[in-house]
Amino acid sequence: MKIVGVAACTVGIAHTYIAQEKLENAGKAAGHEIAIETQGTIGTENELTKEQITAADIVILAADVKIAGRERFEGKRIIQVPTEVAVKSPNKLIEKAAEVVRNK
Amino acid sequence: MEVKDIVDLKTVKTNMNAKTKDEVLNELAHLLLENGYITEIDGFMRDIYAREAEGQTGIGNYIAIPHGKSAYVKNIGVAIGINKEEIPWETLDGKGVKGIILFAVGNDNEGANSHLKLLSLFARKLGNDEVVKDLLHSNSSADVMEAFA
Numbered sequence: 001m002k003i004v005g006v007a008a009c010t011v012g013i014a015h016t017y018i019a020q021e022k023l024e025n026a027g028k029a030a031g032h033e034i035a036i037e038t039q040g041t042i043g044t045e046n047e048l049t050k051e052q053i054t055a056a057d058i059v060i061l062a063a064d065v066k067i068a069g070r071e072r073f074e075g076k077r078i079i080q081v082p083t084e085v086a087v088k089s090p091n092k093l094i095e096k097a098a099e100v101v102r103n104k
Numbered sequence: 105m106e107v108k109d110i111v112d113l114k115t116v117k118t119n120m121n122a123k124t125k126d127e128v129l130n131e132l133a134h135l136l137l138e139n140g141y142i143t144e145i146d147g148f149m150r151d152i153y154a155r156e157a158e159g160q161t162g163i164g165n166y167i168a169i170p171h172g173k174s175a176y177v178k179n180i181g182v183a184i185g186i187n188k189e190e191i192p193w194e195t196l197d198g199k200g201v202k203g204i205i206l207f208a209v210g211n212d213n214e215g216a217n218s219h220l221k222l223l224s225l226f227a228r229k230l231g232n233d234e235v236v237k238d239l240l241h242s243n244s245s246a247d248v249m250e251a252f253a
Contacts, residue, residue: 011155013209014169014227021231041173041213042220064159087163087231088196 001101003027003034003094004048005060006067009083012040019062019086020046026090030098036060039068048072057101060093062086077104105218108252110226114139115183116245122187129170132183132206140179141208147176152206162195165236169227171207180219181208182226186242203240205230226252 005023009015020036027034037048050072053059059073061080079097086093115135122128133149136142155161155172162168183206190200207227213220229235229252238251 010158011171011173011209013171013173013207013223014161014230015163017224017227018163018169018231021228025232038224040224041209042217042224045221045224084160084196 001032001057001098002052002055003032003058003060003097004052004056005034005036006039006048006063007036007083007086008039008063008065008067010064012042015064015083015087016040019083022090023060023062023086023093026094030091030094032094032098036062039063044068058097060086060097062093077101105222106253107222107225107229108249110182110222111184111249111252112139112181113245113249115141115181116248117184118186118242118244118248120185120187121189122185122191123189125191125193128185128187128191128204129206132185132204135183136181136206136208141181141183142174142176143178144176148174148208151176156194160194160196162193162197162199162201163230164195164197164199165233166190166199166202166240167230167236168193168195168201168204169207169230170204171209173209173211175211177208177210179208180210180213180216180223182206182223183208184239184248186240186248203236
């Protein structure tokens with residue numbers, strides 16, 4: 001399946017990027033296509049394209065703060081968790097996302 | 105510049121024998137002071153502890169990433185400590201930590217975008233199990249730098 005997501009932590013220096021790396025690795029390892037945008041101190045990076053969002057089966061928001069551009073995901077299935085869930089259990093989170101898509 | 109260039113051999117310490125979080129943070133903060141990254145220990149530590157109070161900085165796998173934005177930071181950088189024994193820390197997996205990466209980032213980062221970008225790529229590597237394994241097995245500053253290469 002296709003997953004897109006956003007990672008954003010309070011300070012925007014560390015957890016955001018660790019969550020991105022862990023989610024992307026866990027997603028790819030499970031055979032999914034995954035792209036995670038980061039919103040940190042440096043600003044938005046790896047910004048999701050309209051095409052990526054349209055094609056996505058599910059959206060994962062790993063965020064401790066209000067994310068910018070949430071309206072882009074309107075009408076999509078969204079899983080929202082704190083960044084520490086993505087850092088601690090990325091594989092479980094990806095499994096959960098797959099489950100949600102299966103049970104749609 | 106490459107990601108590993110964020111690592112300054114002068115602010116890396118391996119085979120540490122610290123027993124507490126406070127001890128290791130102090131030691132690493134002194135390295136940052138001596139090498140011109142921060143202007144003061146006390147103020148910097150207050151800002152680091154303010155972030156510690158907000159939530160766990162132990163990300164699991166024996167790694168902790170104390171950080172916070174501080175007006176006492178002159179240059180963006182990191183200090184890295186590899187401790188011989190586990191130190192008690194607030195962590196996501198309930199274990200202690202052996203690898204401590206102390207981030208120094210200022211409040212005002214104007215003109216520092218390329219450094220911040222590098223720091224974000226560096227942080228990202230801490231989410232990679234292979235990098236973490238190499239980091240924890242480091243016996244020298246050069247090993248630490250190599251872990252991020």
